[in-house]
Amino acid sequence: MTDAQNTAPLRTDWSMDEIRAIYYKPVLELIVEASQVHQQYQATGEVQVCTLLSVKTGGCPEDCAYCPQAARYHTDVPVHKLLSNDVVLDAARQAKEGGSTRFCMGAAWREVRDNRDFDRVLEMVEGVNEMGLEVCCTLGMVNEYQAERLKQAGLYAYNHNLDTSEENYSNIITTRTYGDRLNTIENVRKAGISVCSGGIIGLGETDDDRIAMLHVLANLPQHPESVPVNALVPVEGTPLAEQPRVSVWEMVRMIATARILMPQTMVRLSAGRQEMPVSEQALCFLAGANSIFSGDKLLTTPNPGFADDKAMFELLGLTPRKSFKAETPCGGTVDAPATAQTPALAE
Template sequence: MEIPWDRLVADALQGHPPPREVALALLRLPDAETLRLVEAAWRVRRHFFGNRVKVNVLLNAQSGLCPEDCHYCSQSRASQAAIPRYRLLSVEEMVARARAAHAAGADRFCIVTSGRGASWREVEAVAEAARRIKAELPLEVCACLGLIDEAKARALKAAGVDAYNHNLNTSAARYGEICTTHTYADRVRTVQAAQAAGLAPCSGVILGMGETDEEVVELAYALRAMGAASIPVNFLIPIEGTPLGDGRTVRHLTPWACLRYLAVFRFVNPTAELRASAGRELYLRSLQPLALMIANSLFLGDYLTEKGQAAEADWRMIEDLGFVPEGAGIPS
């Protein structure tokens, strides 16, 4: 179909998504026309976020030992991956890692734990760490502790936690193929509980797990309907020892295809913080700077159990684009 480019951008600047058939057509643009899509998405990104980039740093505060069977995850019971496995870090260690994140130039510090959901003891430890971080550092704090109810979410909010991350990951129809120990509906309820407690909802996707174009569009609209304030778009990193570790589902993730995915999430969710997340280095490669013309956020450094690119390379990319971080600034 012919893409109504001016209408597409004008609607997004008013906060309106494109019709679903247009979003699907954007995903199916040929590579030769994708640069025009990037330019259109840049107009939207620039309108809402200017030249600012939100820089996030992840802390894997509890690694492995998870009873869930998520097929993509190196920390799940379905994984034989050789990763570090340890219980929850001490409050002192979490605060120390927050100091290091701030010194590295982060705007947001994300405390992540493996497991189905945090116990009250674990929630209280993360809450205490958050109180100390907020008292000492100008950092946003995001928690990602698995399935959570509103009471635990309120305890985190009272401690100063700003946001709660729980990704939808894939479509409702596909969810049972990648995890059998909890459901898509469980994930939706967790996001809703965090939002009801006053935490900013952070929820995104992992692309490259066999989903169709129609399912990608469905996810983009589902996140809009949930009011996701922050949307991390991850691209599956096949990890040896996991059920999806052989890479059979990621062969279509070319640099241009990944840019199209990001652009669709931008147009459907024009005012959301859109984060180019795990796998961007692997699949976007030399086109990573174009991703930041669509997304306005990234993770600095490493992911949970996988390495990212060197922080210095990210800062150089941000600086070369003429962009500026939202918070502390590029470290000297």
């Protein structure tokens, strides 16, 4: 990483035309530029390893067209109530042993309700936090009070994806608004919780929809600390079951553009990795991706396991990122020595 004076400034005032100009660059030029920005702000070759567990599956009242957990779609995803604390904490221990430094818990809820289930999730957050893992949740919409309770329980990050552009949003989801999404992100930020927000490509959107989504993320008052870039995993029984697979070049364009727009952000190569050979994933890392989900499942869809990722890390010379490692504005790092975990991917 370079000194502060050689580092491109952070911006939250990108225009659509500026982002288009970046996004449509010849792909090799785009990769080179993104890689240079990545080297300025991040420890290249260092990748955050996260694990995502569905703690409450199926039966969701939303109509997200990509999601097999929506109650209105006929998929093979079994419905199960909120897992017990013991099961969740055991899964977190296994994730830590496997090399993960962030443990994410997802519940198929439209919104958090102030009830016993939320109290139990708060207990889970406390338990995972005590293990020295960064704990993340994705529970649907939260208000300011709920976000504050999550923060007090030890929540490190909250995921709430924009999914797509505001213009395309109603084609994918009708049971909530784009404004609802942004309100939750604002509530999370006010509580002092790290923001994780990205989207999905392959929903039938246009390139301009992808650019518009990045425009919103890059122009938030503060960039999200994490931006997942997901490739749609089509699931039989959902409205998007017949969508074609997203190409690696589409993923590279999204990742590289996100890296240039939001240099300090962790850009996560998320859903869709199961279908990507190591050579394609390597292109994404070269373009600025520095975070993955590892573990056999990503909520309900297949995902590479720890052994596969260990082999990939060894082949590509990648190093797992420590937990609780924050980037400073000058590109240096600040670690939390009392809780930081130096990981090693499991055999």
